[in-house]
Amino acid sequence: MSVKLSFFTGGGVDGIGGNKILLESHGTALFLDFGKSFSEENKYFDEFLKPRGLNGLGDLLAFDLIPPLPGIYREDLVIPTQNWWEKVSSHPAFRDLTIQGVLLSHAHLDHSGYISLLSPDIPVYTSLLSALISKAIQDCGISDFLSEIVYSKPKEILEDGLICSDKNYSNPSQQRPYYVFTHQPLSESVRGFWNQAPGKRPLSPVSLLPILEEKVTVGNLPVRFWSVDHSIPGAGAFGIHTPEGWILYSGDLRMSGKQTKKTQRFTQEAGALQPLLLIIEGTRANLSTSHGSKHFTEQDVADRISQIIKKAKGLVIADFGPRNLERLISVLKATEDVNRQLVITTRDAYLLEALNQCGEVDLPNPLGHPNIRIYAEKRVRTSEWESTLLEGCRAQCLTAEDVASHPNEFVFCFSYYDFSELIDINPSGGAYIYSATEAFNEEMQLDAVKLKNWIDHFHFQLFGNPFVQKNTDSHDPLHVGGHARPDELLNIIETIHPSYLLPVHTECFEFFENHFGTRKDIKLIRPQAGEAVAL
Incomplete structure (x- = not known):
């Protein structure tokens, strides 16, 4: 038995954002985030040329923007006459798959954006804040098939084989199950907000399901959640306890905000688990040195x-x-x-x-x-x-x-x-x-x-300077990013001290090679889109 991790184009392993990491162990399959890769999508689409809702999953599959895994998606976004699954069946990652859930680290769209495409019975595990933010974004946003992260409007296939929203407004939108990590029972106002959607169409609600102990079993795997500091409330890291050892996923995190103690707590408690693997973000990883420069908070x-x-x-x-x-x-x-x-x-x-x-x-x-x-x-x-x-x-x-x-x-x-x-x-x-x-x-x-x-x-x-380039040190403290600095990344990794290290969400893998490429106590893994790693 082993832990298998699969990686996909625009899935956080070949650039910043779009995290979609498939973990399989002990008869359970989970996605670590299911985000939209803005960089990959922008290769083909822009503000005026968007993936067509009338074509369902077709445009995204055509450009390898979503994993070719037919068992995980909404059936109402598949046009039978288009034979999209047959067209992508030669893809090396193609296979029929059932997953037990998505572990959503936070509500930024590069981590959550493609959840709208998933089958509505696949549960999402996240913080209460991330769930509420996701719903508020959808309530206030443009209504299309790529924005239905919390609830989806029913679709119908027309005689000409195109998909459109069901025009019978008495047919309700379908809410997907969200399990939320929280420190207290859900209030009636929160439940009321969750169970209603604006507009003419009613909502077939699925109640928020609170997890009060920071741990839950998903499929056959125990899962832990830690709150961390990021530029959006509700961000978290996950630990998955497999028979081979703990797999840790950092999501996005930093140590320069007002919630730094949350990241510190995650780092200390994660290290005590003596994990097999740490999957860590590296947004701000770079090879330049900035000795003597002030780090702003x-x-x-x-x-x-x-x-x-x-x-x-x-x-x-x-x-x-x-x-x-x-x-x-x-x-x-x-x-x-x-x-x-x-x-x-x-x-x-x-x-x-x-x-x-x-x-x-x-x-x-x-x-x-x-x-x-x-x-x-x-x-x-x-x-x-x-x-x-x-x-x-x-x-x-x-x-x-x-x-x-x-x-x-x-x-x-x-x-x-x-x-x-x-x-x-x-x-x-x-x-x-x-x-x-x-x-x-x-x-x-x-x-x-x-x-x-x-x-x-x-x-x-x-x-402030809107023209400043990424990773350039600023002398005027008008912005602090949501991601750990290079020195903070090293501190987090050394404190957790995993047997294996797998960086994602980064454009500078060389930073990790320089520091861990020859280490024997922490073995570095370089993920590749379209490939899988077994531990």
Whole structure:
């Protein structure tokens, strides 16, 4: 008997993101995440050329963007006359397979995005926060077959062999089972949020199933969960106890945020297990040395943002990653200190309200908060979720006209994709705080050029550098990434001290070769897409 790990194109082993690692042991098959690889998808698709929902799984299979494993996917996304499984049957990884679950490390789409394609009876094991974030993202997002991570709308195959959503709105959406690691029983408000979906179509709910002891048996394998520090709440690492030994999966983690103790606890407890294998992310692994440079923390970022807001004249815009709620709280505190009001989008308000109900993190409830306003964009039609939200907070709603007359009173949480609203607000000067991720591919670099054009047009003073390259040390602490630095990666690995080390989610495997390539106590494994490793 052995542990078998299988790897796939765009599955986290040939670049950053898209983690989809298949673990098989003792008659049980599990996926460690089932994410969307943005880099692989962007080779063939873009904003205006997307995988076609009318073709189901076909477009994704054609470009090897999802594993060729027919037994794991939704039947309503397969067109019988297209013979897609026959077309990919020569793929070396092709086989019929049944899996017992997905271990979801966190709610970023490069780890969760392709769960929408999986059979609705396959359970997802994750934190309560990750489950709620995933549902909020889906509730507020564009409705298509690639966004149905928590619940899926019924599909039908037309006479011409194309797939479309069932137009009979009395047929309910199907919710998939989520088992959630949590420290307390689920509240009625959380259950109510989970069991309802916005829109005309009813939901056939599957109740959240709480796991209160940080461990559960999936198939024949005991599984442990640890909360870790990352740039999104609810991130976690997993341990799978196989007959050959413990297999650990780090997900994405860091040691520079305000939840560093969570990562430290995982590292110490994982090391005590004397694991067979550690699968670890290496997003920030690189060969450059930065001796003497200061390593910033999330608190350094909060302090710097506070300094800028205190001195700013005119409108202030803080631009940071979506669902980076730790950063949002830092901006809120800085806003309160200068008697300004924080302005958030309806999507942020919807997410905050949902997470506030679970009581697991110290997040503000935006509804009724004295220092939070909610920006109401101009729309011809408003989605049901947004109409309900705005109806409940009319006194907090803010329009472009309100801001234009008193720009000094507000700090906006806006990103590049909200810029069209600036045309209506028409600010003249102010501060633009760029506190988001680095521009590390051509598409993001192009967006950075456009971002600078907008900033210059409205005469904002820019703080932060949207043009900085990945892994470049910054001298102005306006952003801390969600991933462990090279020195932190080495510390984590040495503390856990596995027999085998398998890096994923990295573009610099050479970093691990330099440090572990000749080690006998920690044997390095280089995963390859389309291949399997047996331990």
